[in-house]
Amino acid sequence: MRFIVTVIGLVALAAAPASNVLAQDHAHPAAAASTGAVPVQRYATDATLRAQMREIRGVVLELERGRHGPITSEATTRLADRITGHVNTIIVNCKLPPDADAALHDIIGPLLQNASALKADPARGDAVAAMRRAIDQYARTFDDPGFPASPD
DSSP, X not given: OHHHHHHHHHHHHHHOHHHHHHHHTOXXXXXXXXOOOOOSSOBOOOHHHHHHHHHHHHHHHHHHHHHTSOOOHHHHHHXXXXXXXXXXXXXXXXXXXXXXXXXXXXXXXXXXXXXXXXXXXXXXXXXXHHHHHHHHHHHHHBOOTTOOSXXX
């Protein structure tokens, strides 16, 4: 688990300076390493996680629409910053049990990494696609009835 927190901390550092501190504050007792497999029963969510993931979903939808029409590099960077901010809010307010926390790291890690990639190169469509996969993984892994599996 410490490895995952360390990796997310390094990714977050690249995304925004304050993110590193937030990721370090988000440590839990050691849990079994996440295999990325979808649990038979989805993990419970809290209000903060649901709200922030819905906001992230909306931002990813905006980024996807940008692939089909004009969106400025500045707008893409602002949207990537919003994703980083929402993930930081999740990190600060995390109250999940260790197994659910490990599964969440498999989602927020790619979100941070790809937001950082978009800030470095706003034309990275692969980063947007990876973020969509992460939010789809959230829909499969966590019990959030108001969260559709696809941001269409």
